Amino acid sequence: MGHDAPAGDLRLANLTKRFGVFTAVDDLSLTIPQGSFFALLGASGCGKTTTLRMIAGLEEPTSGQVLLGDRDIARLRPYKRPVNTVFQSYALFPHLDIFENVAFGLRRRGIRSVGDQVERMLSLVQLDGYGRRRPAQLSGGQQQRVALARALINHPKVLLLDEPLGALDLKLRRQMQIELKRIQTEVGITFVHVTHDQEEAMTMADTVAVMNAGRIEQLGAPADMYEFPATAFVANFLGQSNLLAAEAAGAGGGEVAVSAHGGRFSVPAGRARADRGPVYLGVRPEKLHLVGSADQVPAGHQHVTGVVTDASYVGVSTQYLLRTGWGSELTVFVANSGAYGRLPVGTQAVAHWDPRHAFLLHREPGEHDRTTPVLDEPVGASS
Amino acid sequence: MSVLAHVPTGSGQSAPLPAARSGRYRLLPYLLLLPGAAWLFLFFAVPLFQLAAASLYDPSGSLSTGYALTWAFGNYPEALQAYWPQFTRSFLYAGIALVLALLMGYPLAYAIAQKAGRWKNLLLVCVIAPMFTSFLVRTLAWKTILSDNGALVGLLRDVHLLGADGRLLATPVAVVLGLTYNFLPFLVLPLYASLERLDHRLLEAASDLYASPVRAFRKVTLPLSMPGLVAGTLLFFIPASGDYINAELLGTPNEYMIGNVIDSAFLVRLDYPQGAALSFLLMAAILAVVFVYLRRAGTDEVL
Ligand SMILES: Nc1ncnc2c1ncn2[C@@H]1O[C@H](COP(=O)(O)OP(=O)(O)O)[C@@H](O)[C@H]1O
Ligand SMILES: [Mg+2]
Numbered sequence: 001m002g003h004d005a006p007a008g009d010l011r012l013a014n015l016t017k018r019f020g021v022f023t024a025v026d027d028l029s030l031t032i033p034q035g036s037f038f039a040l041l042g043a044s045g046c047g048k049t050t051t052l053r054m055i056a057g058l059e060e061p062t063s064g065q066v067l068l069g070d071r072d073i074a075r076l077r078p079y080k081r082p083v084n085t086v087f088q089s090y091a092l093f094p095h096l097d098i099f100e101n102v103a104f105g106l107r108r109r110g111i112r113s114v115g116d117q118v119e120r121m122l123s124l125v126q127l128d129g130y131g132r133r134r135p136a137q138l139s140g141g142q143q144q145r146v147a148l149a150r151a152l153i154n155h156p157k158v159l160l161l162d163e164p165l166g167a168l169d170l171k172l173r174r175q176m177q178i179e180l181k182r183i184q185t186e187v188g189i190t191f192v193h194v195t196h197d198q199e200e201a202m203t204m205a206d207t208v209a210v211m212n213a214g215r216i217e218q219l220g221a222p223a224d225m226y227e228f229p230a231t232a233f234v235a236n237f238l239g240q241s242n243l244l245a246a247e248a249a250g251a252g253g254g255e256v257a258v259s260a261h262g263g264r265f266s267v268p269a270g271r272a273r274a275d276r277g278p279v280y281l282g283v284r285p286e287k288l289h290l291v292g293s294a295d296q297v298p299a300g301h302q303h304v305t306g307v308v309t310d311a312s313y314v315g316v317s318t319q320y321l322l323r324t325g326w327g328s329e330l331t332v333f334v335a336n337s338g339a340y341g342r343l344p345v346g347t348q349a350v351a352h353w354d355p356r357h358a359f360l361l362h363r364e365p366g367e368h369d370r371t372t373p374v375l376d377e378p379v380g381a382s383s
Numbered sequence: 384m385s386v387l388a389h390v391p392t393g394s395g396q397s398a399p400l401p402a403a404r405s406g407r408y409r410l411l412p413y414l415l416l417l418p419g420a421a422w423l424f425l426f427f428a429v430p431l432f433q434l435a436a437a438s439l440y441d442p443s444g445s446l447s448t449g450y451a452l453t454w455a456f457g458n459y460p461e462a463l464q465a466y467w468p469q470f471t472r473s474f475l476y477a478g479i480a481l482v483l484a485l486l487m488g489y490p491l492a493y494a495i496a497q498k499a500g501r502w503k504n505l506l507l508v509c510v511i512a513p514m515f516t517s518f519l520v521r522t523l524a525w526k527t528i529l530s531d532n533g534a535l536v537g538l539l540r541d542v543h544l545l546g547a548d549g550r551l552l553a554t555p556v557a558v559v560l561g562l563t564y565n566f567l568p569f570l571v572l573p574l575y576a577s578l579e580r581l582d583h584r585l586l587e588a589a590s591d592l593y594a595s596p597v598r599a600f601r602k603v604t605l606p607l608s609m610p611g612l613v614a615g616t617l618l619f620f621i622p623a624s625g626d627y628i629n630a631e632l633l634g635t636p637n638e639y640m641i642g643n644v645i646d647s648a649f650l651v652r653l654d655y656p657q658g659a660a661l662s663f664l665l666m667a668a669i670l671a672v673v674f675v676y677l678r679r680a681g682t683d684e685v686l
Contacts, residue, residue, distance in 0.1 A: 056591055057590075057591075058587050058590070058591070077590070077595075078587070078590045078591050079591070079592075079593045079594055079595055083591075084591060084592065085588075085591045087584065087587075087588060087591075091582070091584045091585055091588035092588075093585060093589075093603060094585075094607070095603075095606045095607055104589070104592050104594075104602075105592035105593050108589075108592060108593040108594045108598055108602075109593050150592065151591075151592075154592070154593070
């Protein structure tokens with residue numbers, strides 16, 4: 001609070017945490033600019049919580065640094081760090097009322113008159129008048145907001161949020177996402193938000209880091225990462241992708257020519273993460289268009305032919321599965337804009353795309369197509 | 384939920400009427416209460432009533448000549464006057480023992496509940512195991528430990544914590560130590576039960592919110608263990624203040640507590656009115672202490 005600190009970027013440098021022989025966080029390095037909303041996205045068990053706990057001081061790093069500005073705080077006790085956490089379990093103090101829960105941090109720092117600040121914080125999270133209740137008398141969403149208020153009132157340099165919305169139902173979760181984003185813009189504190197929900201990460205964060213097995217797979221603005229993922233993991237963790245096993249023959253004339261399953265395709269050189277050898281040719285399902293025959297394909301588009309094996313109507317769009325000649329099933333999303341008729345299952349169809357929407361990713365030799373739709377949320381992702 | 388609903392109705396039988404069924408269930412709680420209530424009535428209420436009557440007998444009577452109920456309320460001030468030192472000593476010893484037991488018992492309960500990991504059950508057994516031998520035997524064992532030619536006294540003499548002819552046995556120290564030891568499990572077990580339920584994530588939250596370990600203890604651990612603490616102190620203090628075995632075996636008449644006086648009034652001096660009056664005074668004093676304590680501790684979860 002009070003005085004403005006010098007540049008307060010949060011930097012993790014070669015941060016590593018091992019539990020016995022198991023490496024939970026593996027040589028993690030990243031910079032989170034002061035005042036940004038940063039999302040750490042990854043499946044359950046990939047090391048998100050462990051990373052947060054090392055920033056908060058609840059877990060000691062095996063090696064590496066946690067820098068706030070240019071101060072290494074990695075070996076400070078948690079109660080000495082200008083960092084607060086909204087815990088996954090909320091961890092509200094059951095013996096204290098809401099007012100005292102929120103006032104806890106201020107009182108521990110010897111601040112006497114806390115009334116005004118607490119009231120202001122309670123109204124920020126829209127809980128005016130709840131001060132005298134106990135946590136057990138509040139709903140999950142309200143408890144979540146108390147946990148947020150209890151952390152925010154201390155004006156930490158960095159606020160850590162560990163899947164704070166995980167326990168809420170979908171509607172409340174969407175509501176709280178907007179709320180959190182609003183509060184973050186208002187208070188301007190660095191938020192590090194851990195989630196396994198890619199939609200949550202993309203709608204809220206300025207920067208998203210996708211984590212996998214203790215490492216960062218890719219880091220960037222949500223739209224950039226979605227449009228041009230760096231790895232096959234990211235391509236399928238952030239939304240879904242049709243990835244075709246292909247061979248690239250090198251760049252030439254601003255394009256990379258690839259062959260896949262007997263067809264010849266090309267991708268702009270700027271959208272290729274690899275331009276020689278085994279690659280994935282990737283296209284997002286909504287970037288694919290369906291037509292009845294090859295002569296309807298617009299000039300400049302590339303296409304594959306197949307048979308419609310499934311058509312699920314999901315309101316805003318229809319999701320088709322198109323079985324190609326070599327047996328893979330491509331996913332195609334067609335917006336229900338009324339411009340096209342429905343294609344019944346069993347009909348021959350052609351999927352085409354603008355090459356500027358395709359991308360090339362590195363592929364290990366021997367890896368096959370990855371086109372099966374992945375679940376929206378990873379299974380068992382609640383921890 | 385009805386159990387009766389699953390009983391197949393036999394050929395000739397008709398299903399019980401709903402009214403009869405609910406009537407039977409209405410009585411059930413009272414039926415379940417009956418054995419306990421009867422036990423309490425026969426072996427607590429009736430003797431208590433008799434004791435109250437005995438405390439008001441004519442003090443000049445005796446067991447051989449018989450007692451007359453003369454409503455001799457004077458028995459109370461008399462008994463109190465005669466044995467005031469033993470009274471205060473009882474509460475003093477029990478109080479000191481309680482403080483010692485808390486100093487040992489709280490860390491012990493905390494360690495077992497929060498830090499012991501897979502040793503938890505073994506340590507709990509260690510706390511309870513002494514109870515498998517009789518109270519008397521355990522106190523006699525202390526007599527040996529504290530005896531003048533025992534190793535402990537020898538050691539204390541060697542390091543000059545005791546004078547050359549200093550002793551432990553037959554001193555207030557021995558009695559207080561005996562009380563502390565004998566009633567410690569009654570303090571530790573309820574404390575353990577409430578500390579075991581303590582969510583360590585709350586301590587992490589406290590530490591995240593600028594509470595040093597000491598502050599986190601005072602503001603989170605201690606208040607959350609209050610129910611166990613209150614129950615434990617009561618379970619310790621009540622029997623300790625009425626105890627007479629420790630003073631008898633480890634002390635001298637100079638260390639006698641009110642329990643010893645009651646014991647001798649009933650079994651040696653055969654002064655029933657006085658013994659009964661002292662018993663009631665002790666009971667009243669304990670109730671008063673407990674009442675004040677519960678008001679101060681401010682917990683309504685115990686009673
Ligand atoms: N205290 C611990 N001891 C051993 N393994 C742990 C411990 N904490 C976490 N792990 C392991 O580290 C991995 C990462 O855990 P975590 O950071 O909680 O994942 P996430 O929050 O991404 O779901 C998991 O495989 C988990 O089992
Ligand atoms: Mg987690």
